[in-house]
Amino acid sequence: MTLSNLYAVMPIVITGCGALLVLLCGPLLRARANSTIAVAASAAAGLWAAFCAPSSAPALPGLAFTPLAQLLIPIFCLAAALTLLFSHGYNARRAISGEEYPATILFALFAMCVLPCATNLLILFLALESIAFAFYILVAIDLGRAESAEAGLKYLLMGAVAAAITAFGISLIFAGSGTLALSAATAASGNRAIISAGWGLVILGIAFKLSLVPAHLWTPDVYQGAPAPVAAFLSTSSKVAAAAFLLMLLSFAPPMPEMHVPLYVLSLLSMVIGNLAALLQKNIKRMLAYSSIAHMGYLALALLTGTKEGYAAVLLYGAIYTAMNLAAFGAIASLSSDEERSEIADYSGLGFSAPFRGAVLALSMLALAGIPPTAGFIGKFFIFYAAIRGGELTLAIIGIVSAAASAYFYLKVVVHLYMHRPQAASAKPVTAAESIALCCASLSIVVIGIFPAPLMRMVDLVLR
């Protein structure tokens, strides 16, 4: 193994070592030190990945630092770092202590760093399941709340079934093509009937991870039960990882024709049912859960076009969605004191009594609704552009109409923040870590919204 090989896998090494370090030395250190180490490790891994030259030659057996990895690892690292910054104050208020929390986040990040580097089906599947494994723990980590344990159990049971289905699908693809290489999943190699059956199962498994209707039922309960920072991490990075899994399995080639109908149905149902169900929610985390179902429906819409533009839209939207949801859940985490602010009505008047966090929450809502000049608009524009260009005009119009309806429930939060008389308990002062993280997230929303060109260039590099 040469030095350059080591350089290429450094993000994986840094996050892995960071996790072990936190786990081993954690009991001796204070909570603050643990969080600092974890944030430093994720920042270092992200920066390393951002400035390391990608190459498709394998650095280790089964791992290569591809352009996709160079795009996604910094995004995952940013999400992990922000999650850790949000968690520190949140956990202190909620008496969630112990070094296992930052360590598990780093383990999840470790698996996320492996995923885009994978060059064969086994590593890819292992990375995906390791991410899920870390989240089974994280979702249930708030021992003081019954909902947290309930959510953890629900997520574990359904996740295990989905993992089994995905594994079966991948084994069928292996059986059909006789190779573990990523190109195995394209129709060109070998037995088409078996491969497409495998694809069907993989899509079902990934539909669970992306929470596409009808495999979405776990989402609202898990988001509601999980601690808010965990929900932030879960709703962003794990979804982007699942989308990346699909893209890698496709090797960026168009999906087989027989996959069109299932993807079409998944996308249609997710956009319509996600947005309609979100209209009825009173709990903000459940609302965001249904909204994420709808957003994943948009993602599936871009994916099913099978064009380069569609895949670029998927990656760009993944990055933008990460920023938007981190800002939303981060503001929720920061505004919650020892009781979580669960109902939307609990946010009444906070726009004025906690101006900074209120503004971030309002901004993230406007971004999720896709209103310019936020990044959310650029993301939606790209998705619908790719869909229309890819010939999915009907689905694009259905999606746009459902997106228009979605503005109602995002605005509801803004209305409560600014237009209702305050009746909610005022929030605890914002901590420095939370301010940094919220600034980071909201700045990316605004900057990407106004100058999206650099991010688009990065996405195009991946697909070249």
Added chain:
Amino acid sequence: MTFDFPILTLLIFLPLAGSLLLLAFRRSDAAARRTALCVSLAELILGSWVCLAAPFGSLPGAPAGFFLFEDAAWIGRFGIRYTVGMDGISLVLTLLTAFITVIAVLVSWSGIKERVPLYFALILAMETGIQGVFLGLDLFLFYLFWEVMLIPMFFLIGIWGHGRRIYSAVKFFLYTFIGSLLMLVAIISLYLMHGAQTGSYTFSLAELIHTTVPFGAGLWLYAAFLFAFAIKFPLFPLHTWLPDAHTDAPTAGSVILASLLLKTGAYALIRFGYPLFPEAAHAFTPVLYVTAVFGISYGAWIAFAQEDMKRLVAYSSVSHMGFVALGIAAWSPVALSGALIQMVNHGVTTGALFAIVGMLDERTHSREIASYGGIWGKVPVLSFFFLFFCMASAGLPGLNNFVGEFLVLAGTFRVSPMAAGGAFLGIVLTLVYTVRLVQEILFGKESGPLVLSDLSLREGGVLALLALAALYLGVHPGPVLELLKAPIALLTRTG
């Protein structure tokens, strides 16, 4: 002389800069008011300077008719450019925007007592959005500003409004948002169509005009554009957000809504709708005639039945904007210049009427027509202005609305006598509700003892400015028509 710095960018973003500056004023309300006034005056001065000093010739590199033009790369991947340009139409509307914003700042001087810096920051942010719509020549950029306008107005209605303010704010937002999203689909489709034909993917209006759109597809695309514009306009039957939004908005909000936001719909139809899809627009002309004529009479009729003064003025807007739609539908030089000047006129008179209603509301906390009566003897100056603007709104010769309505009717009569006849009936109905308003409020019997004070210096100044504008446009509309002449000739030449 030519401007050797990006003056259009300055025109668009100066208010935004002022708005961000205002957000820094946490505590001092008085300073926030003064800063807002200074920024809006600076914008007005800048606009007037452009009007006086602009080189009214064609500019190399700019589309025909545009004497100021700026172009810079923005999002290269999609061929999106930051393209802004000014021709006579844009200039007139830019000036109107700057003028009305000054008025809006002045009318909310004492009425707004809560969260003052944020309030003025939103008004200035609004101005940026509107100027951007009037100057943007790249469809993506235009769409961006078109949507950005919504946010400040949503907050203005929702935070400082009265009555069912939240309901009205959300209704206003959703109505316009749905319309504009469908327009976005149409914009993307047109972009792809043009790209497939010529190989150059661009959102530039000047290039998209040359797209060959198949007739059937053109109908759909134009329908999507028309739907978005008709909501803003508002054309019957898409007007139902307007009475609620106008009634529940704070005074300055109603003034900006009526005087400026409604104009963006008409402007966009003239600038984008007709030139991009001439054939489809022609096919839709009968629909536009019918809704315009019906809207004129319907708005006037419903206005007559209102008990709330603000609602009455709001419905009168529907009626007046019907004339604008009629002028656009006729698409002849005379009718179109009538429509454009009617846009300005409506901005001035209706803005003034909303300001007066706001002043009465500040004094008595009532907008019910029934609770007033016989105020002529008590507050003569206010009553004089009230009468003046009511007469202007009813189309009294010598005042501004007469000019617009006359030109529209004269222009339309040539093309479609039926429509002109129908619209004429609407004018009669306009007289009915105006006379009722004047009679019951100014001269009728006093329904209860009212304590009223006459206009303050600031209020008098605001109304005098508006009255001067109305009088000027009424007796000497020549210079404004002169500004509009060249761009209208260009628009109607091919159309």
